[in-house]
Amino acid sequence: MMNTLELESVRYEINGRKILSDVYLKMETGKVTALAGRNGEGKTSLFRIMYGTLVPETGAVFSNKVRLSKQAYKIEGLISFLPQVSFIPGYLRIAAVFNLFSVPMDDLLAFFPEFRYREKQRFGDLSGGEQRLLEAFLVIKAPTLFTILDEPFTHLMPVHVERLMEVITAEKQRKGFLIADHQLQQVLALSDSFYYLRAGIVTQTDAAILVDTFGMYR
Numbered sequence: 001m002m003n004t005l006e007l008e009s010v011r012y013e014i015n016g017r018k019i020l021s022d023v024y025l026k027m028e029t030g031k032v033t034a035l036a037g038r039n040g041e042g043k044t045s046l047f048r049i050m051y052g053t054l055v056p057e058t059g060a061v062f063s064n065k066v067r068l069s070k071q072a073y074k075i076e077g078l079i080s081f082l083p084q085v086s087f088i089p090g091y092l093r094i095a096a097v098f099n100l101f102s103v104p105m106d107d108l109l110a111f112f113p114e115f116r117y118r119e120k121q122r123f124g125d126l127s128g129g130e131q132r133l134l135e136a137f138l139v140i141k142a143p144t145l146f147t148i149l150d151e152p153f154t155h156l157m158p159v160h161v162e163r164l165m166e167v168i169t170a171e172k173q174r175k176g177f178l179i180a181d182h183q184l185q186q187v188l189a190l191s192d193s194f195y196y197l198r199a200g201i202v203t204q205t206d207a208a209i210l211v212d213t214f215g216m217y218r
């Protein structure tokens, strides 16, 4: 069964400045949806409104066309979110972190065997890139219908980006993704549908227009 998660008629302002005006956006299971936009256009704000940690002036989130009665993140199994900033406490050991997210360590080792025998290491002792990789992996694998990824490839080395893209493609069989990342080539390769956010307006677009707008090799 295909599931949808939609933002409808969302208006959001900060100190009287319009960030989002009458925004519509749809996520679907089985699809990766991309949101493109320059720095500061409001992508993170839109993600937080969808997730439920930011309250807009108007608008709502609909799951399979039914308006949510509470924030999306409070509904078990509905949505996971990778924010731009680190969110896992450094004192936790890797094994404990995987337990918390209900993700088996073996799932990680299948894609990233370099973490074998490191279960007892504390999360805070990993390199910045390794921490980012594990956070992205856990959110992607979390047992939810939908996942939002805010710049998942930032700080990752190219081989990890490639493998993380494989994880997303595999998980897409059962969930829907919404992704923003400045690595346009990767986003284009992964995504099935595209939106563009500019001056508060979200429009549906396609890969060719995004390449024209942002350039492939900036």
Ligand SMILES: Nc1ncnc2c1ncn2[C@@H]1O[C@H](COP(=O)(O)OP(=O)(O)OP(=O)(O)O)[C@@H](O)[C@H]1O
Pocket (backbone or CB within 6 Å): 014, 019, 037, 038, 039, 040, 041, 042, 043, 044, 045, 046
């Ligand atoms: N608490 C705040 N007070 C004032 N302005 C804010 C606040 N939070 C966000 N903004 C502004 O709102 C706009 C949208 O921010 P947002 O983080 O949603 O953009 P973004 O598209 O995700 O940017 P980036 O690609 O750089 O992450 C930005 O111009 C930002 O400066």
